[in-house]
Amino acid sequence: MKKLLTAGLLSSLATSAFAYDAEVDINGEVVTESCTINNSSVAPTVINVDMPKINISAxxxxxxxxxxxxxxxxxxxxxxxxxVSWEKSSTVDAESGALVNTIAGTNAQIRVLDGNAQPINLNSDAGQVVTGGSANLRYFGQYYAKTAPVTPGKISTYGYITLTY
Known part of the structure; x- marks a missing residue:
């Protein structure tokens, strides 16, 4: 009898420990609609940006x-x-928000700038909303020295853009 009473008491305590104070209902939709990016029929689209060579004195x-x-x-x-938003990814420097070099080469980084030539911190890009079904979004790639001295060498990196409908 004691074992049954103890088991009943413990089970009533256990159920109250799993009570919740709020329910979070999550709803969404998967759509077939998408934008065409740079007239490409391939997804994901690859956009190549060829940075000119610079001297380390720059x-x-x-x-x-x-x-x-x-x-x-x-x-x-x-x-x-x-x-339209830039994604935080493994190629984004946690401090500068710029893209890090993914190959053995220079320690320079590449910053992404918006159409007004202002740096976008890729760790926290709020994005921009496009209406009207089309837009030409202008960006810039920019060599950036997070630390000095900058070492000579090649640089290769990439970032991701996400479209949210």
Whole structure:
């Protein structure tokens, strides 16, 4: 009898420990609609940005930058509205928000700038909303010296853009 009473008491205590104070209902939708990016029929689209060669003297100190190189993300056939954001990924420096070199080479980084030539911190990009079904989004790639001295060498990196409908 004592064992049964003890088991009953313990089970009533255990159920109250698993009570909840709020229910979070999550809803979503998977759609077939998507934007066409740079007239590509391949997904994911690859956009190549060829940065010109620079001399290490162009990046003399930590925080210096050089060579804004423009590129465009052309969106067409989009549902309305669509949010365009840069994703935080393993190629984004946790401190600078710039793209790190993924090959053996220079210790320089590549910053992504918006259409107004302002740096985008890829760790926390709020994105921008496109309406009207199409847009030409202008960005820049920029050499960036997180630390000094910058070492000579090749640089290769990549970032991801996400479209949210």
């Amino acid at each position: 990046l003399p100190s930590a925080g210096s930058w050089a060579m804004n190189t423009p590129f465009t993300v052309a969106l067409t056939n989009c549902p309305d509205p669509v949010k």
